[in-house]
Amino acid sequence: MRDEVVANMADVMVADAAAKIRGYLRENMTAFQDVELDDEDNIFERGYFTSLFAMQLLHYVESTFDIEVPDDYIILQNFSSVRRLADMVGELKASAGE
């Protein structure tokens, strides 16, 4: 029972992270404005990503969710979609014991 509550809490956290990241992408990349953006969409294919934007996104994720993304998490796989980013946030939060 308790485990289930914890699992649900984690789901809520990831869903919340996904919503925030989606909002950030929409606000900062023209390619994501006024179009459907599903959590599974490959954001690298949909909009051109510069390393500058990747850095901004990284800063946004770190400051919004109060995490530090280690070097070996900075891979295309973790940044390719809203869902993947949110999952990464959840994982880093969990490993920080929250």
Place this chain on the structure above:
Amino acid sequence: MKMAKCVVWDLDDTLWHGTLSAGDDLVLRDGVVNVIKTLDARGILQSVASKNNHDDALRKLEEVGLAEYFLYPQINWNSKSSSVAAIREKLNIGIDTIMFVDDQPFERDEVAFVHPDVETIDSADLGGMLSMPRLSPTVVTEDAARRRQMYLEDQARNEAELAHQGASDEFLGGLDMIFTISRAKGGDLLRLAELTERTNQLNSTGIQYSHQQLEELMHSPDHDLWVCELTDRYGSYGKIGVALVEKQDDRWTVNLLLMSCRTVSKGVGTVLLSFLLNRAAENGKRFFARFRRTDRNRQMLVTYQLANFRVVWREGNDYLYENDLAVRPEYPGYIKVKIDA
């Protein structure tokens, strides 16, 4: 000690005799104009940290013909350390490359207390400044002599960017950027050596190369030495990037990739890398890149790892990446790329 990139000046009793807010008759100190103009010609940036009424002080600086020499002058009633921090952020340079000149020991100590890496100068030592080693670069490149001009152009861009409402990539689209990639020529080498010395954030290894080493590499049949230049509608950023590729049989290895920190906000960091990637793919080569993690170059790590480079070897902070060339990157739409191979 690192060469200084910026000298921050106090005004009252440092630049001129007298106190502006006390209504004194202000007279420029002997030799100060020569020091400012000479530092400027050496490619050293200058700014102001002064406790004064902003508009009055700026008017005075214009009156004496010195206003144009100072980038992002901080004239306010805040601590000098916070003014120095603001200048550092605007110029996007390391705090350890700033020197601060003030006549008051209190102000020098306050800055040194908050920023131990900032070297302070007593304004009584004005006469000796031009012979200080940190202010005396051995060579002054063409790009260095234009440095202040380039920052002023940057200031104009930044103001336009602040006024622009909307996505940042949309703003970049309006800059009409042209990115030219060419093989390094003899005349580029001093600037390239300087770039390897001055660039920290977007630098794949942090290894410095001398003019002589670069000259050998330029002539080496086993290496390609690329240089890039960026212009936009506000002017030229000059030579802002370098790539050194070592060619061995079926493998090409990027031994050095760097982009000047002045272009970080322009989203051009991946252009040179995309060019190299496409070229390796066209030539049927395997493509590797060396990387040395420093405490400053996280953005370079992000650039590589999000461009599909995977770590194939690692020892401590030294990495070797490989890109399988499965994805051929395109250049961003807002930038025109010219290749002069």
